[in-house]
Amino acid sequence: MKPRNLPPTASVTVAGTDGRLFAPSAARNVGAIVKTLRLQAPPRGRALEIASGTGEHIIRFAAEFSEISWQPTDVDPARIKSIISWAGQSNSENLLHPILLDATQKGWARKHKPYTLIMLSNLLHLIGRTEVETLIYESSLALEKGGVLLIYGPFYRGSGFASEADEKFHQSLQAKDPEIGYKSFQDIQAFQSRCGLLTDAPVDMPANNLMLVARKPS
Numbered sequence: 001m002k003p004r005n006l007p008p009t010a011s012v013t014v015a016g017t018d019g020r021l022f023a024p025s026a027a028r029n030v031g032a033i034v035k036t037l038r039l040q041a042p043p044r045g046r047a048l049e050i051a052s053g054t055g056e057h058i059i060r061f062a063a064e065f066s067e068i069s070w071q072p073t074d075v076d077p078a079r080i081k082s083i084i085s086w087a088g089q090s091n092s093e094n095l096l097h098p099i100l101l102d103a104t105q106k107g108w109a110r111k112h113k114p115y116t117l118i119m120l121s122n123l124l125h126l127i128g129r130t131e132v133e134t135l136i137y138e139s140s141l142a143l144e145k146g147g148v149l150l151i152y153g154p155f156y157r158g159s160g161f162a163s164e165a166d167e168k169f170h171q172s173l174q175a176k177d178p179e180i181g182y183k184s185f186q187d188i189q190a191f192q193s194r195c196g197l198l199t200d201a202p203v204d205m206p207a208n209n210l211m212l213v214a215r216k217p218s
Contacts, residue, residue: 001075001104001127011126013054018088019081021054025122030060032206033121033152040150040203040213043067045116048142050103050135051075051123055083061119062092068117069094073101103138104131114144121152124188125170128179133191140195146218149197152211155185162208185210 014022041047044067049058052072062070072083072095083098101108103120104127118139124132139149154166161167161182170182189199192214203211 001102001131018085019078020085021079021082023054023056026054026056029121029152029206029209030057033057033211034060034064036152036203036205036211037061037065037119037150040148040211041065041068042116042146042148045069045144045147046113047071047117047119048112048115049073050101050118050120050139052083052098053079053121055079055086055098057121058083059086059090059092059095062090062095066092066094069096071096071115072098073103074098075100075102103135106134106138109138109141112142114147115142116144116147118143118147118149119152120150122154124151124153124155125173125182126180129183132183132188136188136191137195140192140197140216143197143216145216147216149192149214149216150211151188151214152205153209154182155188155202155210155212156182158184158186166208185212188212189214 016022047068048071050073052058052074055072058070058072074080080098080100087095143149173181185202189212192199197214197216200213203213205211
């Protein structure tokens with residue numbers, strides 16, 4: 001993943017003990033994401049979380065969906081350490097040891113067994129378009145037939161931003177790096193279709209976010 005110059009508001013974390021990191025946004029949105037997962041996730045199987053970050057999301061997912069084996073990943077060793085520390089507070093036997101993965105690099109899907117579910121939160125606006133397309137293409141390869149790709153985060157709505165705050169955040173991202181910023185969810189879904197995935201209507205989430213749902217044909 002190409003190093004990016006991000007504004008301070010793009011990825012807020014607070015250091016805790018034993019290497020754990022806390023992300024205020026993770027605490028705010030995990031409940032809504034779990035609620036959507038109950039409707040969209042398969043009842044059992046293997047799940048890959050791309051860019052698990054602090055690890056706060058995936059320990060909740062593992063606790064809520066015990067019939068799914070959850071594989072956390074991240075590109076940052078400090079985040080891997082945080083995930084391990086959070087996992088140490090969990091009793092979930094279905095939570096696997098985290099692995100380093102840069103999902104914006106070509107070829108990673110070949111090294112992974114097919115997944116029933118791939119989950120990604122709050123990343124697409126922080127990477128460039130080519131990286132986004134690589135991530136989605138490789139994810140389409142890494143999904144088993146009938147598998148589900150869920151992408152959560154803020155998106156441009158095709159005719160404008162969902163709020164003035166979203167537009168200002170997008171502008172602050174592009175001021176630091178013109179290659180990043182909000183992506184149109186319609187463009188994302190069009191590319192998913194070109195990768196052979198079937199797209200559902202976006203799911204409205206709190207704070208003007210969306211959950212994009214795509215499935216690999218059975």
